[in-house]
């Protein structure tokens with residue numbers, strides 16, 4: 001769907017704000033994309049399509065992810081930005097998480113989550129963190145193959161879920177981890193050594209629990225290891241592993257120990273929320289759901305119903321997710337431009353939302369970023 | 375197996391040091407138990423039986439958990455203390471974790487993990503934490519029902535694991551959580567208000583991920599909720615819930631938000647290691663594997679092969695686990711005596727092992743505790 005007019009590309013981006021603060025932060029990220037100046041000959045311009053999904057949509061229409069949204073994404077969009085989805089706490093008949101479904105339907109097999117602290121005047125980022133978490137995004141317990149049975153002798157319920165780990169998914173996710181480790185290393189060469197958080201060789205940490213799950217996590221571990229062992233391209237990348245429980249412990253004790261972390265779906269979900277706690281707020285951590293044909297940016301935070309509609313949600317995770325979207329579509333220079341503007345806003349500390357101890361509104365933060373982006 | 379001689383009880387305790395530093399910290403905990411003075415009429419004396427298990431034992435004998443160890447525990451012991459087990463990182467044919475097997479065979483259905491910071495001169499406990507984690511201990515992915523298949527079209531491997539959540543196990547684990555919330559509340563009444571970390575009503579937090587696993591985690595959540603709803607005894611206990619990813623985030627941002635936390639097996643494993651990071655070191659966090667008929671104390675840390683045999687492992691987790699063992703066998707006064715001695719050693723900060731920034735040996739810490747216990 002990419003149209004080339006003269007030199008500049010017109011990108012069609014699907015916007016799916018979904019629930020709660022998703023409706024505030026996605027429009028904010030859109031404004032930042034619209035404000036991007038022409039940088040270089042390949043500077044894209046944007047065309048946005050608003051798309052429906054979410055729990056609120058489900059309550060009105062009986063589906064959380066209309067077919068039309070998927071079709072337009074597949075046929076008309078170059079990429080997408082997703083907001084956040086509310087989780088009903090009770091089981092609601094017919095409801096199923098649209099974000100999990102989209103990851104599967106669009107084959108967005110890796111969830112890329114950079115967690116980076118910013119040197120700031122304020123105290124909100126307590127540790128020096130520069131970790132890239134690559135979360136497998138299509139299987140593990142997220143295949144949602146669940147069933148309920150009854151124990152015949154007691155009449156009590158017994159529920160079962162299947163956890164799937166495939167060589168196919170583990171391999172491409174592992175490949176992504178080593179590729180991005182090399183990419184980060186290359187990028188760091190442009191940064192003066194004293195300003196780098198990470199000064200050593202690139203490193204990939206494999207997370208698993210194969211001391212208990214020797215077959216599933218054993219396959220995951222072995223497959224990711226073999227990605228490196230079979231390709232000399234990755235000789236310069238160190239590889240190590242952590243049991244998921246130790247991983248969380250160590251993440252908090254020595255976050256500077258980690259460079260790229262690659263984890264099965266559920267562990268990756270937990271670890272990335274944990275890592276977000278190290279950089280001041282979930283409100284600054286972006287992600288990209290990446291496949292071979294499509295990318296969807298998505299802030300790591302949820303729909304935050306408690307603060308929704310009050311213009312005080314932190315738009316930074318969504319704005320950075322727009323940057324990640326550009327990065328994974330190949331627009332590195334434009335992505336960097338967004339990241340730098342965001343970093344500078346955080347560094348100055350003048351416009352911070354309440355989650356970072358400030359009093360700025362969502363729109364004020366968006367405006368501050370736009371000022372630096374233009 | 376409890377023999378009553380006069381007033382004092384003779385308790386038979388199985389000691390299973392297993393691997394690595396387990397062999398240093400379990401003898402340390404034994405010395406503390408032996409040093410316990412007579413307190414009150416029901417003061418127990420001890421009889422210890424050394425029992426085999428572990429990865430090293432497996433390498434020599436082809437089994438990680440000899441039948442004899444289980445039999446002696448069942449027939450001759452009142453309780454046990456387990457050290458730590460080494461995890462082979464490769465899949466080793468015939469090897470299976472002995473600790474997971476013991477929990478199952480002895481029906482030790484709840485793993486009780488108190489994570490408490492101690493006001494200290496030193497800086498090693500950064501946050502005010504007083505959390506009791508109750509981890510379901512017999513099912514979830516730990517049922518280890520795994521299989522490997524082949525994708526016919528690609529020839530690639532696909533592995534599957536079953537996750538089991540039963541109403542039966544969830545209910546008794548939930549019951550344990552509410553009981554212990556009441557017990558903690560009762561205990562706190564003896565502490566001056568200004569010295570309590572937790573000043574409010576007792577609270578139980580249910581951890582789950584039912585927004586994705588609506589059937590398994592849905593059953594877990596519902597069953598634990600019903601424990602409270604069906605019993606007026608628990609009316610005074612607040613109940614709330616956290617998705618496991620948010621749980622880890624919040625644990626690090628607001629650890630003082632939590633009182634009792636109850637979680638399925640795998641989430642509980644991850645959360646308790648995470649919580650340990652808040653109190654300075656895994657080396658101070660104990661656990662008890664609790665069933666209706668048997669209790670087994672177990673430090674939360676692993677076998678730490680990197681420091682094994684050097685007399686520098688922290689014995690505090692094992693000593694506190696001996697305290698938990700006594701507590702869950704009904705010897706509250708004796709348990710408290712051990713906890714107080716340990717707290718005082720930490721507070722003074724004179725004898726601390728390297729994980730807490732000190733230079734003391736394992737034995738010096740044991741001796742310091744014994745001095746205060748006697």
Ligand SMILES: CC(C)[C@H](C(=O)O)[C@@H](O)C(=O)O
Pocket residue numbers: 085087097099100269300585586619
């Ligand atoms: C909303 C939920 C299904 C989702 C997940 O678990 O993947 C969210 O926590 C995330 O991390 O994107």
Ligand SMILES: CC(C)[C@H](C(=O)O)[C@@H](O)C(=O)O
Pocket residue numbers: 211212245459461471473474643674
């Ligand atoms: C050694 C391992 C099997 C064990 C577990 O996962 O239960 C350990 O991590 C623990 O927490 O006791």
